[in-house]
Structure formats: C-alpha cells, structure tokens
Amino acid sequence: MLISNLGEVELIKRISRQFPYQGEGVRVGIGDDTAVLSPLPDADRLTLVTKDILVEGVHFLTHFLTPYQLGRKALAVNISDIVAMGGIPRHLVTAVGFPPDTELKTVEEIYQGMGELCRICFINLIGGDTVNSPRGIIISVTLLGEVEEKNLILRSGAEAGDLIGVTGNLGSSAAGLDLLMQEVGEGKERDKGHASRFQSLIKSHLEPPLRLKEARKIVQSHLATSMIDLSDGIIKDLGEIARASQVGAKVYLDRVPLGPALEKASSFLGNDPLEYALGGGEDYELLFTLKPVGQEKLKELAHEFQVPLNIIGEITPPEEGIKYLDKEGEERNFSRKGYTHF
C-alpha cells in the first residue's frame, strides 16, 4: 500500500505503534505540536541537544540500506553525539519527509529502526512530523539527552602529555562503503561476491555501533580529559579536539587498531588500510584523551567493554601540530580528509 492511499492520520497511528516506550520526564508527548518536559530530577543535570538531517542521495542511498537500517542509523549517529559528551539520550523528535508514492512498508520499517533503538536505550519519542517530500526521503532527528555536571566531557579538556585512546577497530565503515560502492559502481570492475566475504565491514557502515556503556564508564571513572565520537575520521575529529583544546598531537600509526577484515578488504580494494582508518568516517567509535596515570585503571575498565580499547598516541603542545608517525618515526600524510558538503 502507498502512503498516499492511507492518509496522514492513519499513517501517524501506524508510526506511533513503533514507539511504545513512554518513560519519565514527559508531560506532553507525541500528538501535540510542542512537547513538554518535566524538570530534570537533580539540579546539577545539564541538557544536551543534538540534531542531524539526512537527505536521500547525499547522506544515504536507499539501494544500500534497508529502510530499517536507515531509521536505525539516523538515530544511532545522534545517540553517538550525546554519549560522546558523557550523557544519556532521553527524548527524540523526528521530522521525516516521504514522496507520496512511498510504500507504507518502507515508512513503517524506517520508524521500526528508530523504535528499536528507542526501546534499547529508553528514549521517548516526544514529537514527530511526517511530511510530503516529492523528491526523495529526508530524515531529520533531534535528540535531547542529559548529563550530570561532573560527568560532562567536552572536546576542549585535552592537555599536552595526555594519552589518546580509542574504542574498537577503525576504518571498517569507510571500507564497507567502498565495497558497497564498488558493487554498484559504474565503469569499475564488479565483484558481486565480496559483499558476503566482507560482511562485517559492510555491516559496520550500515549499522553503526552504540558505545553508551563504554562512554559512561570512561566518564564515570574521571580518567578522561576530552572525548569526541569518530563520525568524520580521526584526521578531522582529532583535529576538532586539538582546535578546541589548543593542543597538538602525535599518533603512532602502528598502534591504530585495524581489524583483520579491513586488512584483507584493503588489499582487495587496492587501498592502504590506514587511509580508511584515519580519513574514512562513520566509525562512531570514541576518541578520547586521558592523563597518563589513568592508563592502568583504564586497562582494567576495558575488560568490561565489548570492544577493544587502544592507546594510539599522545597530546603535544600546540606548536607541534598534529603528526602521524610510522614505526621509523617518519611523518606521513593522508589523502582522505573527511567529507565536506560544499
């Protein structure tokens, strides 16, 4: 059934079913033009607000992602922004545009993908606008979160001498995207088989990880001095920490965690795995800095993590800039510099 045959009112009813969780703190939720939130339980809690807009053909291609994956990812990347501040996601407001000839199934599955994460993360949908967008799907997500004053972590707290830590393996998502692109690529040699061979990389791109628990453990240990989520690749995101903290950085390339799948896929794709790991975006792992005295404690903490945790470098004085050093101590430059829109 097409959504144009179902009508707006019935469509909104169907969507609401994907969001059964209505937790604390919501006085007026979905169904009104404006949501009303109760005061936060403690006076020391800060409100976090993040927002993204995803445009079909620019941020996503519907033949790469299932509708479920699209909805999930649209919310996951915003959860990532909240947790990288040390916070907990709480309230979701969406605005989604669909062409009128969109299948109802597609719409329901997009909201299912969001709804699933809402259930897992105890997020309330407090408002949702569903509009006509004749020229492609548009998804705008606003996510509100909260963080205790003492657990707030910013990009600006890094100091010379701090170590640089990272969760997970890097570059998987960017390599996964290249594999998807090559499968549908024009003028390139096609290899329909590699999707199944490198399933884990493709999955990293389509279903970014959630690092809520890891982020909360890192901030609650009070070992970290700054944190950011890796949405644009280390080159750009470590650059953000350096800019905000007014520091430089040294990254030891042999310590950058590359998974075995990335090494194989890079060889297949004829690229350097480090290009993916440093310049590729959308890993949604955590990049953070910590005082050297915290290193041992962090290792203990990491046993409870579901992902590896690695120290890949250190923060330096601002005048030293940001350097990527190979085993021989030689500086290397990378061609991928992250995505810009214009």
Added chain:
Amino acid sequence: MLISNLGEVELIKRISRQFPYQGEGVRVGIGDDTAVLSPLPDADRLTLVTKDILVEGVHFLTHFLTPYQLGRKALAVNISDIVAMGGIPRHLVTAVGFPPDTELKTVEEIYQGMGELCRICFINLIGGDTVNSPRGIIISVTLLGEVEEKNLILRSGAEAGDLIGVTGNLGSSAAGLDLLMQEVGEGKERDKGHASRFQSLIKSHLEPPLRLKEARKIVQSHLATSMIDLSDGIIKDLGEIARASQVGAKVYLDRVPLGPALEKASSFLGNDPLEYALGGGEDYELLFTLKPVGQEKLKELAHEFQVPLNIIGEITPPEEGIKYLDKEGEERNFSRKGYTHF
C-alpha cells in the same frame, strides 16, 4: 557567488555572523555537534520542544517568498507553537539543506530572517547543520522554550461553558496565498495588479505575526483554560482543543473577525471570506478558551494588545459536537478542512 565555490567552513562562518546573541543558559553552543544547556533557573520550569521541517515545493515556493521571509517564517511558526503553550522561546537548532548552486546571498538572507527573530525574541542559536540538498531547499527548525509550571497551558483544559477567544483577524494568510497563487496561476485569469491592492493579506501569509506578549498576558492572567495557535485554521485547530479536552463547541459566525481587506479580496477572488477565516491555515493567531467570569478582565487586558481580541463562541458538552452557526442560528458546513500531507 555560489556556495559550492565558498566551501563549508567559510559558509558556516558567514552564517554565524547572523546570530550575535548568545545569552544565558548555553554552556556549549554552535560549533559543537551537541549543545549543552545549563539547568533552568527555577526548579518549577518546564522545557518545551517543537520541531518543523519545510520542503521546497511543498511548504513554500521560492518565487513567492524572499529568502529573508523564508528564514523568518520557518522560525516564526515554531515560536508560535512555544508561545501557544504559555512559554518563552529560548534555544534554536537548525538544519538547512541547499543545492550546491545556491547563491551565497540566498543562504545569508535565509539566516538573516531567522537571526532577526532571534535578536527580537532573545533566542540563542545553539546548533546548525548546513548540508547539501541537490533537489531543493529544506529547512528543519527545532526550537526549545521554557515555561513556569503555573503558566503552562495545554489544549486539554477547556470545559463546557467556557468562552472561545481569538486574537487578530482571521483568514488573511489563506487569502494572501490565493492571491499569490492567482498571480502565477496557470489556466487562470491573471491580474498582476492585485498584489499591490491586497498587500496586507499577502504580507500576513509571508510574514506571520508573533503573539508572544499577548500569549504571555493571557496565561499570566490565569483566565484561560486552553490555548492553541491557529496554524491549520479554526476548523482543524478548534477540533484539536475539542478532542484533547473532550468537549464540543459552538462558533457564532457573525463574531468571527474578518478584516476589511479580506472581505474585498474574497469578493475579488469569488470566495466566501468565512471559508478563508475558518478553513484556511497559517494565521498564527491565538485560539483559547476562558471561564465566562474572565471576560471583563480579558477586555481590560486587551487594551494593551497590539491586535483585536474577540469572543467568537463557547465550549459545549462533547455530545453536541462542533457547530458553526450563522446569525439565524442555522448550522453551516465549510469545504476547506485544513491541509493534509498524504
């Protein structure tokens, strides 16, 4: 200059200049992926959240509105949602998509329109995403506000016997839109001259009013029992109050305020002015209910208003439904029922 020649970083710098106001309550503002807001000053303050997405060709046509008017309107309609709850707008997060061949001037003027309202209303821009949208401009606005517990007003508080009040003249915006449509209409008789004759109606459509002061006076007087902003026309919006409050309503058609310009334009357009006033949307006036004892006090209050204030009907028991009655007490039906997206 096209924005594709300017680049993303420089573009964001230009945009930031339109938003010099950085007031209280913002710990981390624009420039980070996530904004951090300080706790509200009093424990009894509630947070309000509203969101809209506007799609070129669906919600607006760029040959009707100037870029300045577009930016202004995108924010004004969200301010309207916050003030209709009795609240004060505080923090703005935008996400705007532009085709890469958009003139820099257009982008700057859209943000100027928003920036102007931010200055007037003391709203902080706390986050803004500017992305590529190859197939037309998209504007998504999320606006946060606050309201004291005692001033919060909902749609659900109306009771049988309450009077129905409305600010301003109604129908101007819908008639203004019809005039604009006729000017560019295909297959219709064109009349290039009427735009200047009915300037005030067209302006109502392009530059919706702000009713912050009026809304605050209404809620602070504690006379009103429910309130909504007229975004979709009385038929739909009074219907929302009736549904939320589980009541019926009687509207006396001869009391519905129609401006003289609307009467003239309706005669020119060959339409019934009441169709515009009741079924047409986007007036962004306030529709509210109040206890009959409050009527005299409200009249006094209205002297301080910049717009007329009229009592147009009363709330009835739910079983009586919603009735629109002419001078003779006959019920009338209207063909315009407000906009639906699918």
